[in-house]
Amino acid sequence: MVIRTVSALVLAAAPAMAQTRPSTTTMTCQQTVRLVQARGALVIGTGGMTYDRFVRDRSFCEPTEIAKRAFRPTRDNPNCLIGYTCYEPGFDDWPGQGF
Numbered sequence: 001m002v003i004r005t006v007s008a009l010v011l012a013a014a015p016a017m018a019q020t021r022p023s024t025t026t027m028t029c030q031q032t033v034r035l036v037q038a039r040g041a042l043v044i045g046t047g048g049m050t051y052d053r054f055v056r057d058r059s060f061c062e063p064t065e066i067a068k069r070a071f072r073p074t075r076d077n078p079n080c081l082i083g084y085t086c087y088e089p090g091f092d093d094w095p096g097q098g099f
Helices: 002-018 029-039
Strands: 041-047 050-055 066-072 080-087
Touching (some): 029 041, 029 080, 050 066
Antiparallel strands (some): 050 080
16 A cells, blocks of 8 residues: 555656756747746746746736846847846845846
């Protein structure tokens, strides 16, 4: 009985382990922008083992966060504005500096 339960749990988890996240380096700038716009908020790989959460606008951030412009490399553009990242501003942050 225990073996069946463990086997069922392993099989149920297998599809989740196989999922991959989209990567900015394999998509064009336009494709990446459209994906962020369509989903509103999602985690995208940014090359290698790095990833980040990108949002369409501030409405996808926590109330204490602001949206900061996110430039990332894509297949066709080394500095593509793909959307925003949510950022908790510090005391020394000035509005308008990269936001």
